[in-house]
Amino acid sequence: MLHIWGRTPLQGHVEISGAKNSALALMAGALLSSETCRLRNVPNLVDITRMGKVLSALGIKLKQDGDLLEIDASHISHSTAPYQLVSQLRASFFVIGPLLARLGVARVPLPGGCAIGARPVDLHVRGLQAMGADVQFEHGVVMAYARKLQGARIYLDCPSVGATETLMMAATLAEGETIIENAAQEPEIVDLANFCQAMGAQIQGAGTSTITVVGVSQLHGTDYSIIPDRIEAGTFLIAGAITRSEISLSPVVPDHLTAVISKLQAIGVEVISDTPNQLRVVPGQTYRGTDIETYFYPGFPTDMQPMFMSLLTLSEGSSVITETIFEKRLQHVQEFKRMGADIRIKGNHAFINGVPMLSGAPVVATDLRAAAGLVVAALAAEGKSTIQGLQYLDRGYEKLERKLQGLGARLERVPLDTPEVQPVPPSVSV
Numbered sequence: 001m002l003h004i005w006g007r008t009p010l011q012g013h014v015e016i017s018g019a020k021n022s023a024l025a026l027m028a029g030a031l032l033s034s035e036t037c038r039l040r041n042v043p044n045l046v047d048i049t050r051m052g053k054v055l056s057a058l059g060i061k062l063k064q065d066g067d068l069l070e071i072d073a074s075h076i077s078h079s080t081a082p083y084q085l086v087s088q089l090r091a092s093f094f095v096i097g098p099l100l101a102r103l104g105v106a107r108v109p110l111p112g113g114c115a116i117g118a119r120p121v122d123l124h125v126r127g128l129q130a131m132g133a134d135v136q137f138e139h140g141v142v143m144a145y146a147r148k149l150q151g152a153r154i155y156l157d158c159p160s161v162g163a164t165e166t167l168m169m170a171a172t173l174a175e176g177e178t179i180i181e182n183a184a185q186e187p188e189i190v191d192l193a194n195f196c197q198a199m200g201a202q203i204q205g206a207g208t209s210t211i212t213v214v215g216v217s218q219l220h221g222t223d224y225s226i227i228p229d230r231i232e233a234g235t236f237l238i239a240g241a242i243t244r245s246e247i248s249l250s251p252v253v254p255d256h257l258t259a260v261i262s263k264l265q266a267i268g269v270e271v272i273s274d275t276p277n278q279l280r281v282v283p284g285q286t287y288r289g290t291d292i293e294t295y296f297y298p299g300f301p302t303d304m305q306p307m308f309m310s311l312l313t314l315s316e317g318s319s320v321i322t323e324t325i326f327e328k329r330l331q332h333v334q335e336f337k338r339m340g341a342d343i344r345i346k347g348n349h350a351f352i353n354g355v356p357m358l359s360g361a362p363v364v365a366t367d368l369r370a371a372a373g374l375v376v377a378a379l380a381a382e383g384k385s386t387i388q389g390l391q392y393l394d395r396g397y398e399k400l401e402r403k404l405q406g407l408g409a410r411l412e413r414v415p416l417d418t419p420e421v422q423p424v425p426p427s428v429s430v
């Protein structure tokens with residue numbers, strides 16, 4: 001449980017960790033080579049630990065030293081990813097492409113849905129079938145076989161990040177050329193492509209909607225540093241804006257935050273690029289409501305939606321947030337309303353009227369980014385908030401309390417069963 005006392009101005013500089021969603025994909029990508037890969041700037045997160053357990057269960061040897069992760073996939077002794085691990089981390093499904101490419105067989109449990117949506121993997125499967133894989137579903141497990149994957153022309157019904165990553169990885173060791181059309185363009189896709197190219201893969205077009213891969217016979221090991229986490233950076237930009245504090249953050253890649261910076265400026269928050277890899281947020285006098293529609297990159301990132309919602313609840317006038325990517329990613333609205341926000345949901349739209357102040361309250365997070373949204377809302381709220389659901393927060397933010405305390409925020413993590421200290425009634429003067 002997190003106790004946060006709001007309305008404390010922040011100051012100073014915060015260091016941004018490596019990108020969670022890049023690290024998870026690159027950990028799967030390391031399976032493509034029988035030589036050792038070294039990943040640097042790997043964030044220390046629950047999701048990363050969980051991915052490490054999945055790789056270990058496959059017989060992969062891992063060695064971690066701070067933010068350096070050494071992955072030795074010379075001997076993959078198992079082709080089955082354990083259900084109890086995959087059910088805890090959807091991203092473990094990314095191992096299916098590399099396993100199929102390396103071993104010709106992969107048995108990966110279907111990852112379930114989660115709080116934000118059904119999260120299907122049909123595009124991953126259909127793409128692998130287009131590359132010649134025989135895919136069966138048995139007892140909730142995807143059983144895929146392919147003596148040798150064949151290059152294919154694949155059109156994705158939607159630019160899915162995970163499907164693009166799975167198919168791009170599988171194609172690196174396939175026979176011939178693969179073209180992925182309507183591919184996702186996120187920075188994490190480019191990071192994965194750069195990593196695979198450093199291993200000897202032949203990939204063109206990552207970061208655009210058409211990716212071309214020419215398969216090679218094998219990939220060698222490499223030493224690669226992961227990009228900074230654009231969503232963590234965006235979260236701290238909002239933390240500065242919502243507490244009306246001027247703070248700086250690095251390392252960042254400003255180009256990864258174009259839509260986020262543009263929306264902050266529309267609201268009335270300046271974002272200054274002091275150096276090529278540092279940003280500084282300068283709050284404006286008043287914040288104006290604005291409309292946001294989440295979309296595939298380079299559109300507005302769905303992962304930033306809950307944090308922007310907290311800022312818009314305090315922006316003058318009305319705003320509409322439309323969530324187009326995940327069908328259940330508005331569950332945090334109820335918790336913001338407990339803090340005094342004026343929000344109404346209709347379908348996948350949230351209609352927000354700005355209020356002068358939020359009030360601290362006990363709230364419960366339902367997923368990772370909802371937790372982040374509640375934290376930044378609590379930093380601005382009058383009084384104390386108590387946030388439950390830290391198991392979600394720890395999946396995606398490294399040392400978040402320490403980083404916020406380093407900026408001057410007043411917060412502390414207490415065990416869930418800590419009894420609430422009842423305020424001592426004022427003694428009656430005699």
Ligand code: EPZ
Nearest residue numbers: 021091119120121122123124158160161162303325326368
């Ligand atoms: C990745 O999830 C990220 N996770 C998510 O971040 C992020 O929100 C999402 O991309 C969108 O940017 C990781 O990279 C580990 P998608 P992913 O496939 O790959 C539909 C966070 O908070 N779809 O791009 O699962 C799907 O239902 C997490 O860090 C299919 O229909 O997302 C969704 O509507 C949350 N069939 C849309 O595509 C498929 O086979 C986008 O999903 C695959 C996806």
